[in-house]
Amino acid sequence: MESLGSITLFALAGMGLVAVGLGVGRWIRPRTYSSPIKFDPYECGESPIGSAQVQFDLRFYIVALIYLIFAVEIVLFYPWAVAYGSAEQIVGSEQAAFVLRSVALVDLLIFFGLLVVGFAYLWRFGYLEWVRTLKSRTPGSV
Amino acid sequence: MLAMTFIDFFLSPWIYIGLLAFAISLGMVAYLILLERKVASWAQDRVGPNRVGFGFGLPFMPKFHFWGLGQPMADGLKFLLKEDYRPAHVDKILFTLAPIVMMLTVIVSLVVIPWGGTKVTTHRIDVTAMKIAGISDDQILETVRQQVQNQMPVYHSIRAMPGGLEVVDADRSALSLDGQQYFATVVTGWRFQTTELSVGLLFVLSTLSLAVYGIVVGGWASNNKYSFLGALRATASMISYEIPLGLSVLLIVLMFGTLDLGAIVDQQARYWMLGGVVPIPAWNVFAQPLAFVLFLVCIHAEANRAPFDLAEAEQELVGGYHTEYSSMRFALFFLSEYAGMITTSCVCVALFFGGWHLPGLDWAVSKITGTALFAEHPSWTESLLLCFLRMGVFFAKAIIILFVFMWVRWSLPRFRFDQLMRLAWGGVDPDFIGDAFGDRGPGRADAGPNLHPVGRSDSLDVPRAQCRVRNDPVGYHGTERTCPEHE
Numbered sequence: 001m002e003s004l005g006s007i008t009l010f011a012l013a014g015m016g017l018v019a020v021g022l023g024v025g026r027w028i029r030p031r032t033y034s035s036p037i038k039f040d041p042y043e044c045g046e047s048p049i050g051s052a053q054v055q056f057d058l059r060f061y062i063v064a065l066i067y068l069i070f071a072v073e074i075v076l077f078y079p080w081a082v083a084y085g086s087a088e089q090i091v092g093s094e095q096a097a098f099v100l101r102s103v104a105l106v107d108l109l110i111f112f113g114l115l116v117v118g119f120a121y122l123w124r125f126g127y128l129e130w131v132r133t134l135k136s137r138t139p140g141s142v
Numbered sequence: 143m144l145a146m147t148f149i150d151f152f153l154s155p156w157i158y159i160g161l162l163a164f165a166i167s168l169g170m171v172a173y174l175i176l177l178e179r180k181v182a183s184w185a186q187d188r189v190g191p192n193r194v195g196f197g198f199g200l201p202f203m204p205k206f207h208f209w210g211l212g213q214p215m216a217d218g219l220k221f222l223l224k225e226d227y228r229p230a231h232v233d234k235i236l237f238t239l240a241p242i243v244m245m246l247t248v249i250v251s252l253v254v255i256p257w258g259g260t261k262v263t264t265h266r267i268d269v270t271a272m273k274i275a276g277i278s279d280d281q282i283l284e285t286v287r288q289q290v291q292n293q294m295p296v297y298h299s300i301r302a303m304p305g306g307l308e309v310v311d312a313d314r315s316a317l318s319l320d321g322q323q324y325f326a327t328v329v330t331g332w333r334f335q336t337t338e339l340s341v342g343l344l345f346v347l348s349t350l351s352l353a354v355y356g357i358v359v360g361g362w363a364s365n366n367k368y369s370f371l372g373a374l375r376a377t378a379s380m381i382s383y384e385i386p387l388g389l390s391v392l393l394i395v396l397m398f399g400t401l402d403l404g405a406i407v408d409q410q411a412r413y414w415m416l417g418g419v420v421p422i423p424a425w426n427v428f429a430q431p432l433a434f435v436l437f438l439v440c441i442h443a444e445a446n447r448a449p450f451d452l453a454e455a456e457q458e459l460v461g462g463y464h465t466e467y468s469s470m471r472f473a474l475f476f477l478s479e480y481a482g483m484i485t486t487s488c489v490c491v492a493l494f495f496g497g498w499h500l501p502g503l504d505w506a507v508s509k510i511t512g513t514a515l516f517a518e519h520p521s522w523t524e525s526l527l528l529c530f531l532r533m534g535v536f537f538a539k540a541i542i543i544l545f546v547f548m549w550v551r552w553s554l555p556r557f558r559f560d561q562l563m564r565l566a567w568g569g570v571d572p573d574f575i576g577d578a579f580g581d582r583g584p585g586r587a588d589a590g591p592n593l594h595p596v597g598r599s600d601s602l603d604v605p606r607a608q609c610r611v612r613n614d615p616v617g618y619h620g621t622e623r624t625c626p627e628h629e
Contacts, residue, residue, distance in 0.1 A: 003253075006157065006337035007337060009157060010253050010336065013161065014245060014246045014249035014250065017245070018245055021470050022470050022471070025221070025223070025224075025226060030223065032225055034225060038227050039231075040229065041231055041364075042368070042465055048366075051365065052364075052367040052370045053365055053370065063382060064378075074385065074388035074392065077389075078401065081395040081396045081399075082400060085397060085398055086400065089399070128563075128567040129564070130564060
């Protein structure tokens, strides 16, 4: 409860700061004539051709996909790490903690092993290469 | 705890600590920009900004320059007075929303930083009467604990914990069975922290990753090719470096078995005996130097700072994702970059440099003010002064990390984008995971680490000039695009 309150309060303080910044500026800044040129996209004086919101490079998409998988992996790591680090508090005795830790470690290695296989696949087939030549995309060619 | 009222909430010290931290951080943001310019000028053998004092040319104001310390105020004033135009081609709502989102996320992530240990109050209660009545010690302590908890304000009694029964020789021998007087000590306290969140570390990491929305939305809404490219680059680099960031933090979580930043700092406020003689503080940087280095690299990438500042590479992308921004909206982006640096430095200090812990400080303060030290709980202190001093120590450590940020920025050249991505996925990640498969596998002789400035582009068979398509935004990504993959 309190933590939610403090976080909300902090967010409100931040919003207040932003509102003051944007609002006060609007209030006190001199009203000047703005040239219509200023409302064009800034592309170093060239007239822009087409919209900028185009289809972008597939490589960014692949990075996002890989990120998703590994981010989820890390999110799943955290509760595991907390349980592993505080095993003694969870089960009480040192011996039981050792057993719990061993089991947890094996579990995690299996989970992690699956992801490492995926990572090896990505590596081998060149998805982690930003600059990809035809050669590096065909794994058969040595 | 659930019965906490509105008034209780505003009486609790957490809010004031939060506002104090908020104010200090904002002040630090302003002066960090000055420090950045000063560090740049030292690195480049210049003097740097030293003209703006606090007079601003007004009458009756001091004419002295104050070594340029008025610069942040002049800058802020300039941001307020600059023309605030919004180009015609932008997405109006998202364009304004993006810097706000960015600012809010970095501010909110400050709440879980533990600034100064636990402020405790020791209650010493005469329990001789209960002892005479023949109540067992455990029961006495439990009763006393309840009693103290009911007396204290809600925020205070959350961690009321029994200290123990203390036997005191008393003159009033008639009071007790064996001519002694009994006291129970109960310790209550509150963390010197804005909010005690058991998943604090996860909270910081998740809110900091929300900052990427500010960048990507800003770049997209600007509808400008430079902005869009900058946003794409920033997104790719930030999310790529979040993986090793999470992994390096994972080591600390494994060591301590908690995600509570306060508890992590508390456990570093101890000493290791080097060779049984020399005490060194039990900071994680000594236990996990590799994790610290990875963390430092990753927070540079997260903050989009040099050498990872591909997102706003001036020579290529004008300003990157904030090319179309001006005035206060630009200032929000600019300030949130620095505020983000402060937050990540604070997390770094809490995780690796023992947070508020400074060897000797607790001892010195307890000597001067006469307050007790708690040997078993080094984070506990009865002195509010010590809490504030610890906060100062925390910020001092954070400033050292921030100085490293600037030092690095003015020392190292920028990476190329393919080098950046390769370092994330092919360097930092496998380094951490324990590199089972070498990066020069069979048939991949051309795919080794390539972090030296001369790229592989020289050896590619296709001339680069052929694949420059006019106004093709993706053509800017690397200097080494090759035609075959484009078709």
